Amino acid sequence: MASIAEYYAGKNVLITGATGFMGKVLVEKLLRSCPEVKALYLLVRPKAGQSMQQRVSDMMTCKLFDRVREDNPDFHQKIIPISSELTQPGLAISPEDVEKLTGCIDIVFHCAATIRFDEPLKHALQLNVIATQQLLSLAKQMHHLEAFIHISTAYANCNRKHIDEVIYPPPVEPKKLIESLEWMDDGIVRDITPRLIGDRPNTYTYTKALAEFVVQQEQDKLNIAIIRPSIVGASWQEPFPGWIDNFNGPSGVFIAAGKGILRTMRANNDAVADLIPVDVVINLTLSAGWYTAVHKPKSALVYNCTTGGINPFHWGEIGRYTHHVMSSFKRNPLEQAFRRPNANITSNYLINQYWILVSHKFPALIYDLFLRLSGQKPQMMRIFNRLHKAISLLEYFSSQDWEWNSENLNMLMSQLTPEDRKTFNFDVRQLNWPEYIENYCIGTKKYVLNEDMSDIPAARQHLRKLRNIRYTFNTLLVVFIWRVFIARSQMARNIWYFVVSLCFKFLSYFRASSTLTN
Numbered sequence: 221m222a223s224i225a226e227y228y229a230g231k232n233v234l235i236t237g238a239t240g241f242m243g244k245v246l247v248e249k250l251l252r253s254c255p256e257v258k259a260l261y262l263l264v265r266p267k268a269g270q271s272m273q274q275r276v277s278d279m280m281t282c283k284l285f286d287r288v289r290e291d292n293p294d295f296h297q298k299i300i301p302i303s304s305e306l307t308q309p310g311l312a313i314s315p316e317d318v319e320k321l322t323g324c325i326d327i328v329f330h331c332a333a334t335i336r337f338d339e340p341l342k343h344a345l346q347l348n349v350i351a352t353q354q355l356l357s358l359a360k361q362m363h364h365l366e367a368f369i370h371i372s373t374a375y376a377n378c379n380r381k382h383i384d385e386v387i388y389p390p391p392v393e394p395k396k397l398i399e400s401l402e403w404m405d406d407g408i409v410r411d412i413t414p415r416l417i418g419d420r421p422n423t424y425t426y427t428k429a430l431a432e433f434v435v436q437q438e439q440d441k442l443n444i445a446i447i448r449p450s451i452v453g454a455s456w457q458e459p460f461p462g463w464i465d466n467f468n469g470p471s472g473v474f475i476a477a478g479k480g481i482l483r484t485m486r487a488n489n490d491a492v493a494d495l496i497p498v499d500v501v502i503n504l505t506l507s508a509g510w511y512t513a514v515h516k517p518k519s520a521l522v523y524n525c526t527t528g529g530i531n532p533f534h535w536g537e538i539g540r541y542t543h544h545v546m547s548s549f550k551r552n553p554l555e556q557a558f559r560r561p562n563a564n565i566t567s568n569y570l571i572n573q574y575w576i577l578v579s580h581k582f583p584a585l586i587y588d589l590f591l592r593l594s595g596q597k598p599q600m601m602r603i604f605n606r607l608h609k610a611i612s613l614l615e616y617f618s619s620q621d622w623e624w625n626s627e628n629l630n631m632l633m634s635q636l637t638p639e640d641r642k643t644f645n646f647d648v649r650q651l652n653w654p655e656y657i658e659n660y661c662i663g664t665k666k667y668v669l670n671e672d673m674s675d676i677p678a679a680r681q682h683l684r685k686l687r688n689i690r691y692t693f694n695t696l697l698v699v700f701i702w703r704v705f706i707a708r709s710q711m712a713r714n715i716w717y718f719v720v721s722l723c724f725k726f727l728s729y730f731r732a733s734s735t736l737t738n
């Protein structure tokens with residue numbers, strides 16, 4: 221039987237969401253590990269004043285593609301951007317492009333989605349569900365399509381505690397929901413959203429569950445697989461450790477903690493932090509593509525791509541117990557930190573609120589006062605308000621535990637040749653968490669914030685300066701409180717005079733004894 225790279229040789233692959241975090245890693249891995257792949261057709265939209273060609277060219281200059289560039293400097297010739305806006309009818313693909321795609325595509329990877337937790341329902345539905353439906357319609361017209369791989373999320377069914385590798389009945393029939401939202405204005409949709417999403421925390425997980433159902437409905441006509449990754453983090457090994465390019469999920473939290481802005485967060489120390497490295501997800505996705513096309517399973521196979529049941533790691537280990545994130549940022553500090561990194565995780569609401577007041581709001585207030593007095597625009601309170609909003613949306617995922625079944629993942633691993641198991645490694649039993657978290661933190665510094673590692677001595681110096689400011693501030697605060705206290709209490713005054721006279725006596729004794737020894 222053909223190995224994975226042999227299978228992809230000569231194939232035309234269609235990818236949505238290629239400019240996104242996971243899409244980029246998918247494109248890179250296909251080009252690097254399946255060098256005989258014929259062409260990658262990427263559905264891309266123009267954005268922020270950049271044409272789609274410009275965006276794809278920029279993407280290929282990214283450091284992520286260094287290894288591919290080394291192996292094959294002409295790799296860009298295999299990349300064919302296709303203009304497409306997924307929220308438009310027919311995905312806004314030109315008739316000529318539709319003809320081209322239907323005539324040549326062998327396999328589709330559907331990664332595009334809105335992953336924002338606060339996305340208005342109509343837009344999330346448009347992109348995550350209706351666009352998926354339209355892509356499936358396009359896929360059905362493709363003459364040689366062998367597999368359709370849909371990227372979902374392990375949290376699509378986060379209203380359940382135990383999640384099997386099955387597609388659960390949708391919370392509502394997607395067609396009915398689409399029809400009824402069509403005539404409603406945005407205000408009405410906003411008002412009824414909480415009722416609609418029910419026991420799910422946001423429109424993202426709700427629409428991803430609906431999308432799974434939409435995909436499942438086509439399982440008789442297409443060879444389908446659904447990949448459900450949990451919280452996708454920086455790369456573990458490939459193309460190099462620690463690659464990450466966004467502030468989503470834990471990355472933003474780590475950066476905020478490294479910058480000394482985030483000092484407290486609500487999470488369950490004993491709950492599993494189900495992080496999954498992006499290269500693992502992509503290796504599984506490509507393997508699933510191969511298996512689906514070659515073995516043509518009778519119904520859509522779902523692959524839960526998680527770490528909790530295989531190699532568990534807990535929120536407490538990231539924060540309080542071993543201070544992985546904190547110690548990493550102390551060794552490799554971020555530039556221009558607001559305070560020294562020192563974040564704590566607590567599951568207690570009141571304790572968290574207390575620390576938010578003392579360690580977030582109070583310093584922000586003082587800093588903004590300083591900015592105001594020095595004629596600058598205050599900004600810290602605004603930053604903290606945004607941080608609190610982001611964290612409140614993430615806490616749902618850091619405060620609970622889920623159990624995911626991974627039978628299909630294990631089955632797939634057993635189908636791989638020993639060589640493919642190495643090239644497309646998704647065996648997370650070998651993942652060393654402390655090392656991974658260290659590389660993750662360094663990755664946020666290097667690739668998200670674009671900071672130079674050679675600036676670390678200056679960043680350390682800045683942390684020392686912050687420590688001295690803190691000591692000075694604390695001393696002044698103690699003296700100030702004590703002075704206020706002394707002014708009001710005879711007993712405090714007596715204690716104060718006693719301590720001062722003791723110090724004075726000690727000093728005189730010390731001076732006398734040193735004179736004697738001289």
Ligand SMILES: CCCCCCCCCCCCCCCCCC(=O)SCCNC(=O)CCNC(=O)[C@H](O)C(C)(C)COP(=O)(O)OP(=O)(O)OC[C@H]1O[C@@H](n2cnc3c(N)ncnc32)[C@H](O)[C@@H]1OP(=O)(O)O
Pocket residue numbers: 335336337338373374375449450451452467468469470471472473474475476477485487535538539545546563564565606609610611613614617618
């Ligand atoms: C140490 C101890 C602590 C350890 C505990 C760690 C606990 C972590 C818990 C993580 C749980 C994650 C759960 C995820 C589970 C679901 C996984 C998936 O399926 S789906 C995948 C998961 N999906 C997600 O994770 C999506 C979640 N995110 C969201 O939904 C939204 O970002 C938002 C609603 C939170 C904020 O919306 P909004 O306020 O509108 O803000 P925007 O986003 O629009 O950003 C505006 C600008 O700010 C920039 N920037 C951002 N952060 C930072 C930062 N920290 N600094 C600096 N800058 C930052 C940003 O680049 C942007 O710049 P520009 O482009 O304008 O120049």
Ligand SMILES: NC(=O)C1=CN([C@@H]2O[C@H](COP(=O)(O)OP(=O)(O)OC[C@H]3O[C@@H](n4cnc5c(N)ncnc54)[C@H](OP(=O)(O)O)[C@@H]3O)[C@@H](O)[C@H]2O)C=CC1
Pocket residue numbers: 236237238239240241242243263264265267304305306307330331332333334335347371372373374428448449450451452453466468469
């Ligand atoms: N990141 C994570 O932790 C997890 C992600 N997932 C799933 O993985 C997939 C990829 O996620 P990730 O890479 O992190 O997401 P990103 O937000 O990084 O990427 C989203 C991609 O979708 C594209 N896209 C969004 N809207 C449109 C549109 N209207 N028309 C055309 N393209 C559009 C974006 O293009 P553009 O650059 O033009 O905006 C981008 O390429 C998603 O399906 C997500 O649900 C699942 C679990 C966890």
